Structures are given as C-alpha cells and as structure tokens.
Amino acid sequence: MAAMHVEEFRIAQFGARLGTRLEGESARERLESLLRSLPEEGQVRLSLDGLEVLSTSFADELVGKAYQRVVDGAFGDRTMVLETPSRELAEGIDVKLAQRRLAMLCLQGGRWRLVGFHTPALSETLQRILEKGRTTTRELAEELDLQMSACVNRVARLAELRLIRRRKIGMKGPQDIFEIHSILSG
Amino acid sequence: MTRLTVETIDGVLERVIENGVESLDLRSVRFVDPYALLLLDLLVLEAEGRRSRLRIEWPEAPAVRRWMRAMGFFAQIGSTAGSAPAARDARSALQSITAISDEAGIGRVVDGFHRRLAERYPLTESSRRALTAIMIELFQNIPHHSNATGRIGDPHGIAAMQDYENSILLAIADKGVGLRGSLGLREGYEGITDSQALDAILRDGLSRFADAGRGGELQRIVGVVRSWDGAFALRSGSAFLYFDERGGDIYDVPPFPGVQLAVRIPLRLFDAPMVDP
Numbered sequence: 256m257a258a259m260h261v262e263e264f265r266i267a268q269f270g271a272r273l274g275t276r277l278e279g280e281s282a283r284e285r286l287e288s289l290l291r292s293l294p295e296e297g298q299v300r301l302s303l304d305g306l307e308v309l310s311t312s313f314a315d316e317l318v319g320k321a322y323q324r325v326v327d328g329a330f331g332d333r334t335m336v337l338e339t340p341s342r343e344l345a346e347g348i349d350v351k352l353a354q355r356r357l358a359m360l361c362l363q364g365g366r367w368r369l370v371g372f373h374t375p376a377l378s379e380t381l382q383r384i385l386e387k388g389r390t391t392t393r394e395l396a397e398e399l400d401l402q403m404s405a406c407v408n409r410v411a412r413l414a415e416l417r418l419i420r421r422r423k424i425g426m427k428g429p430q431d432i433f434e435i436h437s438i439l440s441g
Numbered sequence: 442m443t444r445l446t447v448e449t450i451d452g453v454l455e456r457v458i459e460n461g462v463e464s465l466d467l468r469s470v471r472f473v474d475p476y477a478l479l480l481l482d483l484l485v486l487e488a489e490g491r492r493s494r495l496r497i498e499w500p501e502a503p504a505v506r507r508w509m510r511a512m513g514f515f516a517q518i519g520s521t522a523g524s525a526p527a528a529r530d531a532r533s534a535l536q537s538i539t540a541i542s543d544e545a546g547i548g549r550v551v552d553g554f555h556r557r558l559a560e561r562y563p564l565t566e567s568s569r570r571a572l573t574a575i576m577i578e579l580f581q582n583i584p585h586h587s588n589a590t591g592r593i594g595d596p597h598g599i600a601a602m603q604d605y606e607n608s609i610l611l612a613i614a615d616k617g618v619g620l621r622g623s624l625g626l627r628e629g630y631e632g633i634t635d636s637q638a639l640d641a642i643l644r645d646g647l648s649r650f651a652d653a654g655r656g657g658e659l660q661r662i663v664g665v666v667r668s669w670d671g672a673f674a675l676r677s678g679s680a681f682l683y684f685d686e687r688g689g690d691i692y693d694v695p696p697f698p699g700v701q702l703a704v705r706i707p708l709r710l711f712d713a714p715m716v717d718p
Contacts, residue, residue: 270548272548272551272552272573272577274544274546274547274548274551274573274574274577274578274581274587275544275548275577275581276581277544277545277546278548306575307569307570307573308570308577309574310574310577310578311574311578311657311658311661312577312581312658313577313653315654316654319654320654323654340628343567343570349573350657350661351654354653354654354656355653355654355656358652430625
C-alpha cells in the first residue's frame with residue numbers, strides 16, 4: 256500500500272472559542288472541501304490544538320456531520336482522525352459522535368483511543384490491527400481466539416466506521432478473506 | 442412580598458396572568474435576582490402586547506432601584522425611571538440585561554459575559570471552559586428555538602448575570618414558543634403538555650430536530666450544574682423545573698410564553714473565597 260496522504264485541519268483557524276452551529280456549518284464547508292481535494296485513501300487529521308472551548312453544538316455541526324458523511328461514503332475511501340492536546344477538549348466530539356453512533360480514532364500524546372460510540376470488543380480488535388499495521392481476518396481470528404464469523408463481523412463494523420481499511424483477497428468456504436490495514440500507518 | 446427571586450416571581454405572574462390584577466405594588470421589594478428581573482421585563486412586554494393596563498409601582502429601596510437601573514432594566518422597558526446609572530452604581534451589576542437575537546452575535550455576547558466575570562473572579566481554566574460552553578449552548582437556544590414556528594414577531598431573547606456572596610446567577614429568558622411549541626413541531630410530539638416537553642428535553646435529551654446529532658445540550662448542562670452542586674431553574678409555559686443540591690422537581694406554574702432559565706453556580710468553582718453560611 257502506498258504512503259498515505261495526510262493533511263492537517265486546525266479547527267482553531269476559526270477562533271479559540273467555538274460554539275454555535277452557524278460557526279460549525281461554515282467550518283464544515285472548508286473541511287469537506289479539504290476532504291474532497293485529497294487523493295483517494297487520503298486522510299484529514301483534525302487538530303484541536305490552540306482551542307480553548309469547543310461546544311457540543313459546534314462539534315456536531317463540524318465533526319459529527321462531516322464524519323457521518325465520511326462513514327456514509329460521500330468522500331470515497333478518505334478517512335478522518337482526531338488529534339487533541341487534552342481529553343477535555345475532545346469531550347464535545349466524543350458526546351456527539353456517540354449520539355450519532357459513530358466512533359473516531361483520537362490521538363493524544365502519541366497514544367490512540369476511540370471517541371464516540373464503541374464497545375470493548377471493537378476496541379480490542381482495532382488495537383490489534385493498529386499494532387500490526389497490516390493483517391488478515393484469518394490471522395486476527397486466531398490471535399483474538401475468535402470464530403471466523405465473529406471476527407469478520409467485527410472487522411466489517413470497523414471498516415464501516417472508517418476506522419480501518421480492508422481489501423478482499425479471497426474466500427475460504429462461504430467466508431470472504433480480507434486483508435486489513437491500519438489507517439494510522441502507510 | 443419583599444423578595445423577587447426564582448422562588449417567588451411566579452406569585453407576581455399568578456396575580457397578573459391568572460387573577461388579572463392591573464396594578465402591581467412592588468414598593469416594598471428589597472431584593473430582586475436577575476431571573477425575576479428578566480421575567481418582569483417580559484411581563485411588561487407581554488402586558489403591552491395584550492394592551493392590558495398593567496401599572497407597576499417599582500421598588501422604593503434605593504439600593505434595589507440603583508441595581509435595577511444598573512442592570513438596564515428601566516431602559517429596557519422604556520420607563521421614566523430609566524435615567525442612566527451613576528458610574529459607581531453601574532458596577533453593582535455584574536452583567537446588565539443583554540439582548541440575544543441572532544446566532545451570529547452569540548460569540549460576541551459570550552465574550553462580553555466572560556470578560557465581566559473574569560474582571561471580578563480568577564477563573565480556573567476548566568471552570569472557564571465549562572461556563573463558556575454552557576453560555577454558548579444556552580444562548581443559541583434562543584435563535585434556534587424561540588421562534589421555531591416562525592410566528593413570533595420578536596421572541597425578545599435576553600440574558601443577565603449577577604454575583605452574590607457565595608454564587609453567581611446567570612439568567613436567560615425569551616417570550617417565544619417555549620419548549621412545548623418547539624418540540625411539538627416534531628412528528629409524534631404534537632399534542633404534548635408543557636411538563637411532558639420539559640421532561641422529554643431534559644430527561645431524554647430530545648429536540649425538535651429528528652437528526653441524531655441534535656438535542657441533549659440542556660440535559661448535559663443539568664448534569665454539569667448538578668456536579669457543581671449548583672441550582673437550576675427552567676420555566677416554560679406552565680411547567681417549572683427547579684433543583685439545587687437538596688433535590689428538586691417539576692412544578693405547575695401560571696402559564697407564560699417562552700422559556701426562562703436560571704443557573705446558580707457556587708463561587709468556589711472560580712477559586713473565589715466563599716462566606717460560610
């Protein structure tokens with residue numbers, strides 16, 4: 256897989272204290288324009304650096320709605336990852352993504368976590384994929400001691416949420432075999 | 442009646458709205474809080490709108506008069522008692538009555554409130570962030586919801602803030618369609634009552650928008666205020682929710698248009714010295 260094209264989008268470019276939906280809507284136009292300009296499989300790193308306040312309304316209007324469109328496939332295979340200097344600043348995004356039943360990778364001080372709606376099973380599977388960078392459903396199923404169908408379901412959900420990339424590389428019986436890639440590597 | 446506050450102002454509304462009195466004697470009032478002040482402002486407007494001949498005799502206590510003037514109250518209602526406050530009196534108001542009309546102006550209004558607060562109190566970083574986020578959410582509810590039906594000429598959104606020995610009281614009010622009028626626009630909620638609307642918005646985090654990302658802001662603010670051991674009052678139509686650190690409930694009150702809300706925040710959140718009760 257070729258090196259991924261990553262572009263940073265600093266939310267603080269719109270101000271240090273951001274709150275209204277109107278402000279969020281205007282910022283979303285810029286974010287979506289950046290997403291569209293990226294090559295296929297490109298990524299936007301959404302940075303909260305320099306922000307003082309990010310309200311839940313703004314968070315939903317900018318991040319929640321844009322990420323919903325990413326997950327719905329409006330931007331092809333492009334992905335979005337959050338980067339925050341503090342857990343507190345990302346709270347509004349966490350709340351609104353959870354309300355939308357979405358989950359997003361969030362980087363803080365070199366560590367990752369999921370913000371939004373997620374389960375321990377999803378986090379466990381994602382952790383293994385991020386550690387390995389690249390794997391297959393078969394390898395994952397063995398390492399996580401899962402039935403193949405359960406593993407395929409978890410991977411499918413992670414792919415739906417644009418938290419990983421997967422590529423079908425074959426079949427075993429009725430099951431598709433996928434090659435899986437972390438969206439933090441490449 | 443000597444105090445006009447979150448707890449007592451409904452007695453005034455009851456006399457005017459339910460009993461139809463045309464003369465209100467407030468001369469003996471010795472204390473008014475910002476929530477009651479905003480409701481008085483809306484009551485005067487509402488009476489004018491109904492062409493009712495409501496006459497009010499304002500508090501005689503000089504300190505109360507000065508504070509009401511410093512809060513911009515008399516100027517708001519166009520009363521002849523509304524001469525400009527002296528500079529020393531103006532300082533008695535933490536944040537005078539401020540209009541909240543369109544969404545685009547909310548950042549500026551929040552900055553103003555924030556500046557007034559920061560001038561008096563050494564805000565901690567996290568309380569500053571939390572309070573600013575609360576103001577942004579509460580203020581933008583006015584342009585988002587007070588005229589949700591498009592039938593209100595002027596919802597008259599206003600906010601004010603005052604500090605006391607142990608707390609700060611932030612009040613926000615409008616005379617728009619109210620929670621029931623807004624949530625009632627959503628399919629399946631057309632016939633709800635005021636208290637059902639209040640319950641659905643605060644307990645279930647609902648909004649008039651079916652979009653999954655909308656709603657939940659008031660519910661979260663209630664959670665934050667509870668975690669601060671603060672007090673919260675929300676009045677809409679004929680329903681009134683009040684809670685403080687001892688508990689709370691939803692009460693029936695005389696019907697009045699719009700939404701009126703108060704948040705009382707303990708001063709200890711601002712690292713300010715508090716007076717022992």
